[in-house]
Amino acid sequence: MTTFLFVLLAGLAIGSAIAMVVQRNPLYSAISLIGVFIALAGLYLTLAAPFLAAIQIIVYAGAIMVLVVFVIMLLNVEEEEHKPLRMGYLTVIAILLAAILFGEAGFILYFMGNSPLEPLNPNAVGNASNVGLTASIGTGLFTTYLLPFEITSVLLLMAIVGAMTLARRVGLLRPTDLVVPGSQVLTRQTLDPKAIGDATEVESSTTAEAARVLGLEGVPHRREE
Amino acid sequence: MPDVSLSWYLALSAVLFTIGVAGVIIKRNAISMFMCIELMLNAVNLTFVAFSSYFRDVSGQLFVFIVMTVAAAEAAVGLGIILAVFRNRESLDVDDSSVLKN
Numbered sequence: 663m664t665t666f667l668f669v670l671l672a673g674l675a676i677g678s679a680i681a682m683v684v685q686r687n688p689l690y691s692a693i694s695l696i697g698v699f700i701a702l703a704g705l706y707l708t709l710a711a712p713f714l715a716a717i718q719i720i721v722y723a724g725a726i727m728v729l730v731v732f733v734i735m736l737l738n739v740e741e742e743e744h745k746p747l748r749m750g751y752l753t754v755i756a757i758l759l760a761a762i763l764f765g766e767a768g769f770i771l772y773f774m775g776n777s778p779l780e781p782l783n784p785n786a787v788g789n790a791s792n793v794g795l796t797a798s799i800g801t802g803l804f805t806t807y808l809l810p811f812e813i814t815s816v817l818l819l820m821a822i823v824g825a826m827t828l829a830r831r832v833g834l835l836r837p838t839d840l841v842v843p844g845s846q847v848l849t850r851q852t853l854d855p856k857a858i859g860d861a862t863e864v865e866s867s868t869t870a871e872a873a874r875v876l877g878l879e880g881v882p883h884r885r886e887e
Numbered sequence: 888m889p890d891v892s893l894s895w896y897l898a899l900s901a902v903l904f905t906i907g908v909a910g911v912i913i914k915r916n917a918i919s920m921f922m923c924i925e926l927m928l929n930a931v932n933l934t935f936v937a938f939s940s941y942f943r944d945v946s947g948q949l950f951v952f953i954v955m956t957v958a959a960a961e962a963a964v965g966l967g968i969i970l971a972v973f974r975n976r977e978s979l980d981v982d983d984s985s986v987l988k989n
Contacts, residue, residue, distance in 0.1 A: 801945075
């Protein structure tokens with residue numbers, strides 16, 4: 663039964679992974695990647711790690727992939743067009759090296775299979791193992807690995823600040839500018855580079871109209887950063 | 888039927904990692920490359936969980952937990968960078984962004 667589950671889930675994972683690489687449409691790639699994540703969550707269950715299986719579904723298939731799909735749809739990514747391979751003459755060498763890699767991997771795995779280490783069997787030790795349950799993970803996370811856990815929170819804070827800095831749209835208005843909903847309100851310093859610090863507001867529908875009201879026609883506009 | 892052993896999981900992990908590496912090399916779309924990197928991270932996670940289950944040690948699973956957090960942070964920052972590059976160049980093709988200037 664375990665063997666059947668492993669073969670099923672491994673086949674799903676490898677098939678989805680290959681489909682992900684072969685697909686040209688990024689959206690289909692993303693959906694194939696979700697298939698890989700779900701197959702891996704099932705494999706975690708066969709390895710007696712239910713907490714990680716749940717986290718895998720929630721964080722990866724839920725949060726991260728939603729973000730990726732959101733960005734794909736936001737940017738309206740088109741399919742990759744066919745282009746000639748950049749270094750086509752290396753294809754033969756690549757196939758040769760891949761064959762060597764597979765040979766090495768098969769060699770190592772063949773001898774690992776005959777290694778005298780105990781087999782992966784949940785009943786081998788005899789006692790009921792609680793490795794992988796939420797309680798043991800929480801205990802490890804808040805005792806032995808407390809420092810990495812705290813560093814992780816700092817990392818997340820840095821990621822939040824970094825993402826906001828990168829995705830922020832640098833616009834015409836600054837924090838000192840006054841804005842009234844429904845009408846465009848510009849300040850004098852927005853229109854005249856020499857009037858820094860002058861926050862006199864000008865109500866208008868266009869920037870050019872505001873410049874005319876202020877008598878600033880002909881003054882070169884500040885370059886939009 | 889033979890029993891599932893550790894080496895099966897390691898072999899699966901190696902295959903997934905290799906597919907991820909191949910994807911990063913083949914793909915030209917920045918978002919597709921990003922997803923291939925996620926695949927590689929997941930392959931490593933599978934190795935961690937397999938060894939954790941094999942040695943009955945919870946440390947491996949805690950590593951996976953932290954790797955997942957790093958992957959989430961990477962997703963946020965990486966997609967932010969992709970958005971900024973797209974805004975500048977109107978393209979996600981990494982060949983169009985081969986120089987950092989402008």
